[in-house]
Amino acid sequence: MSTDTSTNSPITTRRRGTIQRWSETLIPTLREAPAEAVNPSHRLMLRAGCIRQVGAGVYDFLPLGMRVLQKVSQIVREEMDAAGSAEMLMPAIVPVELYSGTKRDVEYGDLLFKLTDRHGRDAALGPTHEETVTEMAKGSVTSYKQLPLNVYQIQTKFRDEFRPRAGLLRGREFLMKDAYSFHLDIEGNGGLNETYDRMYQAYVNVFTRCGLDFTVVEAEAGPIGGSASHEFMVNADTGEDTILVCPATGYAANVEKCEIGERDWAFAGGGDQPLEKHHTPGMPGIELVVEHLGITADRMLKTIVFQKVGGTKCKWVLATVRGDHDVNEGKVRDAVGFQVTIANEKEAKEAGFAIGYVSPKMASQDDTLLLIDPDATAGTWATGADEKDHHVTGFDWARDLGADLPTKDQQGGKIRVADIRNAEAGDPSPRDASAKLEAKRGIEVGHIFKLGTKYAEAFDFSVLNEQQKKQTVIMGCYGIGVSRTVAATVEMSHDDSGIIWPVPIAPYHVVITVMDPDKPEHASVAEDLSEKLADNGVDVLVDDRKERPGVKFKDADLIGIPVRLTIGDKALEQDSVEFKLRGEEGKGRLVEMPHVVQEALSKLVGG
């Protein structure tokens, strides 16, 4: 490697690329993937020598994987800095008392990695740092004049997942960028919304620069309401999250949060079928009953029992949806206006609910509300018999529940009709009545959130405003799963031969395959080309191994470097090298020596 004095200055706008000889680094490629790896990203990153598994959900990043991680981190860093956030670093070890202030030690439960030190003090490995950062800001921000403030860190996070899986996609230890902002107001100059919008744009920039195909979806509304939370989802068929998109308006939301457009409903059932009781022993689930009764799930009612969170006495909430639909707890909460949770089975049974065999008729009980999804109204139904091991057929709302039923003009009583289920493909769009929602799969790589005053209140973090009045600070938080973004990229961008890294986050931009490193002319051409490329900011991997050509080509494809230059006798005879893009078929084309660098640059910069 030559010494370029101009790059030795600490102040420079030039970036010189890296030159790495394959023989001097560690890229242990595997012909076969370990049996436990199932997902494309897991298998390929293992095979490409990017990562190695150490334990469940815990991985080594080998040099190649580390370089990708660094590239993503660097893009994140640049965009965060540009958006006015200041980098800092908080500890991974967080005293558990910090969490008890916000009850998050309870909320997180077993998800929190806990440890005890030699003095018997309890601590946690941070899964995120709202508490730590709030405590830090409380001690450092003493005047409204210091607001707004936005800080971030890129750090290893820990979550003791019940079931780590899919390699880097859901690990127990992962790299995350988390940012937190502090404000006096929500609106206006320096307000939360301004920073939130800036973060939104920064995230769009980050994922666009990473070369990802992604969708921004609306997520849980949060304490402030409105569109106070957005998730950034990489579009990949293997994603764990389902998102729904309105093709007409561009509205997109996570399945858990997705609204459904207006649906018509009525309780007209006919009432011509008799109510008939059936013995259905040991069949609390829909599938078994449906099979036993010889009907389909969309002719059954599913009634889930919820209970009010907090308050002195138990308030029950029944949620009835069609058998093939899923109740959405958040929508139930919104419909009744208070926090709910799935009923404790024991308590519910003591209150008379035959869990697994509950019917809407239980709404006649005291302290019980009934919510009915529009799709579960008209018709004749099979449902539980409110008695263990029994179901009924021929249930008719009007006949069997009668006078208590609401009408479209009269809502708000003990029984209400409301959207309480998860949206599905084909449902009417909430933004355009004529459009139907479409379902896609995605991998969540970013989440921005308007926190409001939850943490500031818990930590009593307030400042004096211009009117000398004490004011609680308003916060926002913004996360990017850096290691997950790397894995999501591979899920999205690979073929049968291996990974296809987008140029901006590829570990190297160019791999120079030296056919015979023992031949001086091969070696010197490789040397010359890599120097010129590096001078132009290109990261170069020189495959100088004494391997057969086939092995080198297969490995180059596997590790997914965007441009491959092959140096061999055939091309050298014509003073050329072979030029091939990772996605292209075949051997590539000859490019004359003087044009190689320019050709590589144009392909790399162009896309």
Place this chain on the structure above:
RNA sequence: CGGGGUGUAGCGCAGCUUGGUAGCGCGUCUCGUUCGGGACGAGAAGGUCGGAGGUUCAAAUCCUCUCACCCCGACCA
């Protein structure tokens, strides 16, 4: 946490039913022949058979316990 599965050489696997010297392919090392899409020949190294206990003259194999990992589900700011 419920259900299922797997632990035998770096990776992929056989052997276990019916107990008796631990095997195959790939990879690794040496020598030779090869050399443009995972070569060929000859030779070599490498294994507490996940761990502990038990049965037995004898355990990878049978029994008990235990640990780890994976998959499905549940869960997932």
